[in-house]
Amino acid sequence: MTDTPDLTSLRRIGWREATLPADPRRLARVVAQHRAGYEMHDGSSAFNAQPAGHFLKRGLDPSLRPAVGDFVFLDRATHPVIEEVLPRRSVLTRAAAGERYERQIIATNIDYVLVLTGLDGDFNPSRIERYLTLVEGSGARPVVLLSKADTGVDVDAAVSALVARLPDDASVHAINAKDPATVPLLASYLGPGSSAVLVGSSGAGKSTLTNTLLGEQRMATNAVRSHDSRGRHTTTHRALLSLPSGGCLIDTPGMRELKLTGEENLDLFADIETLAAQCRFADCGHGNEPGCAIQAALASGELSPQRWRNFLKLHDEREEQAATLEARLKRKAAPKPAGKPKRGEWRRGDD
Known part of the structure; x- marks a missing residue:
């Protein structure tokens, strides 16, 4: 079975699905983002587009807005508008x-x-x-x-x-x-x-x-x-x-600052986590405690001091970012205080 012309074009911009979506709207990929809007490509031609109004709402999570790499649905107007971001695979x-x-x-x-x-x-x-x-x-x-x-x-x-x-x-x-x-x-x-x-x-x-x-x-x-x-x-x-x-x-532009999000698992350092689980005491601080598997690995050369220090740095940063994220989510979920009643407005308990 061969691809249709539209599907062949979309393959050029990374479309991996076996078929086209049933949605009649225009399908394209975000290839760049500028202050004035987005640059799009549908596999055949490049064009500019603006985001729909719901993407511009104040307080909207930025991750819900179109980003470079997204596949999106647009209307078929002369000046296209991005109406929906398709689910992301990564x-x-x-x-x-x-x-x-x-x-x-x-x-x-x-x-x-x-x-x-x-x-x-x-x-x-x-x-x-x-x-x-x-x-x-x-x-x-x-x-x-x-x-x-x-x-x-x-x-x-x-x-x-x-x-x-x-x-x-x-x-x-x-x-x-x-x-x-x-x-x-x-x-x-x-x-x-x-x-x-x-x-x-x-x-x-x-x-x-x-x-x-x-x-x-x-x-x-x-x-x-x-x-x-x-x-x-x-x-x-x-x-x-x-x-x-x-x-x-x-x-992408060069990145001078690479801050963790707080949602990383630090799987890269799974070997260190395994070593820590072998310490004599469950609450080992990995300092001078007897039976510390981390210190034994450092002494034997099994674990390099540089890697251990970097793990501690990333672990502490991850924990700090995770706490900041949790506090942010709690603030967003907290009920908003009631505003002052307008003149002439009655509220229960006022009488």
Whole structure:
């Protein structure tokens, strides 16, 4: 059975269902979001659209609004309006910067999160662990890409050091983002119907890699600073791109702050949780208590001090964010105090 022309077009933008929905409205995917509205693509052409009024209501959970990667229904007007967001198969989020708790969607309906970090001064295993922790529960699979493998660094040593800190099933690839040979290396993640989001620090080479995967110099690139290997933001907003391989790639601006949402399970550190369960005392503080399995693992080299410190940092941050989220939900659920009665309005108990 072959696809209809409309279904074939939608495959180009990552539609994975076997059939088209019965809904008569126009189906498209959000490929970019701007202050003036949304950029859409229906597999055949790109166009702009505005969100319906119910998406603009004050106090609406931002996660309910259209985001890059969403499939949506629009009306068929000359100036289209987004009327409905279809259920998401995956959502990658982080806590927004600042003191106010709010989740920020990075991308939706993705199969892979390509975590790109340079093998220069940008290389930081603890930050990679933070990225992978954010990916947990998103519904997408993380893939770590170590760029700048051509810059004279000891690639094997860096890869070995990172792999030692990650679960056995973690995917790690050292790449040269400028080399066309990278395209077949990543083909299994970017084939027809697949969608991936590319994340990493400014200067890691996201735009360079995107150009290589596109086969053309479409994205602007800049040199990095020599003292810290960081770059300026050449990508200013998230954008979904169709690749020659048949897959879709969402390029993102560099992320300087990666705050947990409070809903992570920290599955990345399951081995540490297993060790903690082996301590002699259930309430072990993992300090000087006798029979502490954590301290024994640190002493034997089974657990690296850096990984233990990063686990504690992420655990405490997760707990703090979870408490903030719970308090926020309680405030929203609390009944609103009754307002003052208007002039001439009677209330029970007034007489």
